[in-house]
Amino acid sequence: MKLSIYAMLFALFIQLFPQNIVAESLEETDNEQQEVFLFAETADETIDLYEDLGEKNVLVTIPDDTKVELIETLEDDFTLVKYIEISNEKDSETQEIIWTGYVLSDYVINSEEAEKIREDRHEAELNKDYSEETQSAGNETVEEKTSKEKVVDLQKNQQSNVDDQQNQQVQEEVGKVPDEEQESSSSPQLPKESPVIKGVAIKQPTPIYADTNVNSSVLKTYKQGHILSFRALDANWYIANVYVNDEKLTGYINKDDVDLLIDSKRIEGYAVKQIVSVYATPSQSAKSIKSYKIGQALVYRSFSSEWHEATVYVNGKKQQGYIHAKDVSKTAPSLSGVSINLTTVYSNASTSSKKLKTYKQGRILKYKSYTSSWHVVTVIINGKKQTGYIKTSDVGDLNATLKGYALIDQTNIYSKTSKSSSKLKTYKKGHLLQYKYYNSNWFKATVYINGKAKTGYINAKDVSINPPLLKGYAIANPTIVYSKTSKSSAKVKSYKLGSALQYRPYDKNWYIVTVYVNGKKQTGYIHVKDVGDKKASKPTGNTNIVNPLKVYSYSNMINDIKKLQKAYPDLITYKVIGKSEYGRNIYAVSIGNGKPTTFINGAHHAREWITTNLNMYMLEQYAKAYYKKQKIQGYNVKSILNSTTIWFVPMVNPDGVTLQQQGLKAFPKSDHASLIKMNEGSKDFKRWKANAKGIDLNRQYDAGWKTIHSSPKAPSYKNFKGYSPASAAEVKAILKFDKEIDPEIAVAYHSSGKLLYWNYKQDAARYKRDHVYANVIGKMTGYALMYPGPNPSGGGYTDWFIQARKRPGFTPEIATYVYESSPPLSEFNGAWRENQAVGLYVAQESVKLYAARKK
Known part of the structure; x- marks a missing residue:
């Protein structure tokens, strides 16, 4: 009877809702069916099924450990479920009553739980x-x-x-x-x-x-x-x-x-297999969660006749594991190993105890494990056996990699264990080598000959774990001794070019040295590139390093900068002043020895890389003329460079230049689509002017930036000024460097039109002063002077320099105008003839401006 009443009520209830919605709801419910169980706090308790989320009306109480259907898990700690109640009242048929309501989510448990x-x-x-x-x-x-x-x-x-x-x-x-x-007579009885x-x-x-x-x-x-x-x-x-x-x-x-399982008792033992594994479960087919080498001292607890239980730490977290009983023993196994360092035998397991004996690197030793930090060993002292202790870190297995320094000037790797055999390779004194034990007189090493690995042999007397004393000369001008292994650390002392020095190897980049400062001994560090085996010879000026008559790449520039510094170490220096948007180093190079500075740069625009050729060629020609005591167009190069320093940043925009010269292959594939989009769909980047993020670097400086004409609204191959001034990485680097060197005059080379820009909103006095300089440069180069219009666009480096620093700035355009392309290399010789003395002239005038400013 109850069943029919409930069926009628359910039918009436359904009619209140649109049938398509009901069908949709039922379909969704079917898709989300999941059987779960309801568990109360104890087996004797029940769970309340609520009509709504207010917990006021209890529809029915559900017995503990009852299976229900999960309909929906709600965010407010409740779960909507369907519960089928089986009614089996006396004198009545079995009936099913379906209840839908809410239970506390804490009582809802999945099958596994x-x-x-x-x-x-x-x-x-x-x-x-x-x-x-x-x-x-x-x-x-x-x-x-x-x-x-x-x-x-x-x-x-x-x-x-x-x-x-x-x-x-x-x-x-x-x-x-x-x-x-109820049991059969054959059932086993407990x-x-x-x-x-x-x-x-x-x-x-x-x-x-x-x-x-x-x-x-x-x-x-x-x-x-x-x-x-x-x-x-x-x-x-x-x-x-x-x-x-x-x-x-x-x-x-x-x-x-x-x-x-047996009673759990603490056991101290040792690993007796080469590799002893700790398993996640007591099964050798289980996952190994940690492993130990033979002889390792271990602590574990008895678990069963075949297994021990151990607590280990994996990635800093405590974890329970199992060790097979045959893999460990209470007795330490006898071990053999090789001394990887100078190995001292102590009377007790403490480095402060008496030293009984010392073994050189490469000796075969026999010992037993004592603790995780110490081995116990028997040594003979004055004919009597004595127990001693060695640190575990001082010995390794017979295949351990050893490290030592080459002790002689020509440390050879031989093809056989004989000094009369052929030499595979040779290392300088102080070179750090890696090798393995072979016998008491020889080590074996792997060397690479023409890219192929070969086994060779080093005589044990030719290497040592102690770094040897080396002699060399200062080749940097000056050569600095630093307080730490960093060129940004404090400077302890400095030496002139060619000074004789003594030092020892420290690592692959640094030597360690002892110096005296105010009569006190102090430890310092010298960079390996700042010293050499031979005293630097005085430059003659006979170099031809820079070839400006080729497509001059970023890598060409870096190589030439390093060669020039090596050829003229007392005149030329270089440094990295920042990184481009794609992480390429931006290099600055100096020439000269004076305090007043001049700043010359090139290649703000990618397709104008011919200005990098000019910067680099000018740098080398000035260095050559300095040592040959030559004049350039009447300017005394040595005199000028002794009284001032010219700083060059030959390539402000290395990303853009690389993209313009090499195309997409020089950039990540993930960025190709955006680069093509900025290039208006073209894969030909010869017209590219911006940096590789689509920002025109010579429209990035904060001088009239807001009123720049004709800027695209989004990154583009040309003219986009950016979303804010000085936001591009390259411009940030230039501004930081400009502040550091504080130049008196700046020259930013560009390449289109044989023109000279020289003014930006100066006052009358500075306009008059700068006009004089511009006239001189105009006569040198033959370039037409560009006079101010009613509304100059701004955003360029020299615009900013003139306005912010109130000092002279010039932008020569060195080649005949070409539309959206690089000027042909045939333009270079003429550009050099026209500009060869410009750097010297502005450097000379910088000295005068500096002196006037310092009065």
Whole structure:
């Protein structure tokens, strides 16, 4: 009757809603069906099913451990579920009542977690039952004990690994043996006082049989290493309950298939295999979570006859693992190794104890593990055996890599263990080498000959772990001794070019040196590139390093800068002043020895890289003329460069130049699409003017930036001024460097039109002064002077320099105008003739301006 009433109410309720919405809702519900279980705090309690989220109206109370259908998990700690209540009232048919409502999410448990809850509860019940049985054993008859005895099920107190062939959800619990009247006469009976036993599954897999016969059917299997709980049945079998598809079954385990757990006791032992693994579960097929080398001192606890339990740390987190009993021993194994350092034998396991003996690198030693930091060794002192201790860090296995320094000027790697054999390779004194033990007189090393690895041999007397004393000369001007292994650290002392120095190797980039400062000894560091084996010869000026008559790349420029500095170390220096948007170094190069500075730069625009050729060629020609004591167009080069310093940044825009010259291949593939888009769909970048992010660097400076004419609204191959001034990495580097060197005059070379820009909103006095300089440069070059219009565009480097610094700035355009392309290299010779003295003239005038400013 109740069923029909509920059906009628449900039908009326459905009619209140549009049918298409109902169908949609039902479809969604079907798609999201998930069976879960409701668990109360204890098995005796129930769970309230609420009508709404207000927790006011309880529709029904649901028994503990009940399966329901999950409809939706809500954010406010509630879950919407469907519960089917089975009504079986007296004198009435079985009825199903469907309830839909809300329960607290804390009570909603998935199938896997439900198993664990049941296991925990049943194990607690088992222990309680066993305790009660033990206490009442003297008062009960054998029949009572037999009928009341309980069977412990297989516990998953660690993570259960159910056999892969049985994918159904299974549940295990402690259960009772069925009453005698329900059992067959052949069913095995559990001994009365049988205690709970635990053991490790040692077969792969370990079966649970339906009867005490290995030929009987298998109810269930467990992976090797699984921890099982059970009770003894007889001499050959254990008994347990298992759950398969929610049905409790009695099963049997053969005693040969499990390894019983034993009392846990702390053990101190040693690894006795070459590699001893700590496994995630007590199974050698389990994952190894950590490993130790032979001889390592270990602490662990007894677990079973075949396994020990250990606590290890993996990535800083404590983790439980298992070590096979055969892999460790209480007795330390005898070990052999090679001394990788100067190895001292101490009287006790402490470096402050007496030193008994010392071994050189490469000696074969025998010892036993003592602790994680020490080995124990027997040595002979004055004919008597004595126990000593060596640090574990001083020895390694026979295949350990050793390190040492070449001791002689020509340290050879031989093809055989003979100095009369052929030489594979030679190293300078002080070179750090790597090698391995071969015998007491020779080490073996791998060297590469024409790209192929070959085994060679080093005489043990030719290398040492102690860095040798080296002699050399200062080749940097000056050569600085730093307080740390960093050129940004404090300067302890400096030496002139050619000074004789002594130092020792420290690492691949630095030497360590002892110097005296104000009579006090101090340790410092010299960069390896600042000293050399030979005293630097005085430059003659006979160099031809820069070739300006070619497409001059970024890498060409870097190589030539380094060659020029090496050729003229007392006149030319260089430094990296920043990085481009794509991380390329921006180089600045100086020539001269005076305090007043002049700043010359080129290649703000990518397609105008011919100005880099001019910058670099000017730099070399000035250096050559300095040492040859020559004049250039009447200017005394040596005199000018002794009284001033000219700084060049030959390529302000290395990304843009590289893109213009090499195209997309020089840039990440992920950026190709955006570069092509900025280039208006073209893959030909010969017209590219901006940096590689589409910003015109000579429209980035904060001088009339807001009123710049004709700027695209987005990054482009030309003319986009950026979203804010001085936002491009290259411009930031130039502004920072400009502030650092504080130049009196600036020249920014460009390449289009043979014109000279020289003014930007100066006052009358500065306009008059700068006009004089411009006239001189105009006569030198033959370039037409550009006079101010009513609304100059601005944004250029010299615009900013003139306005912000109130000092002279000039922008020569050195080539005949070409439309959206690089000027042909045939323009260079004329550009050089016209500009060869410009750098010297502005440097000369910088000296005068500096002197006037310092009055």
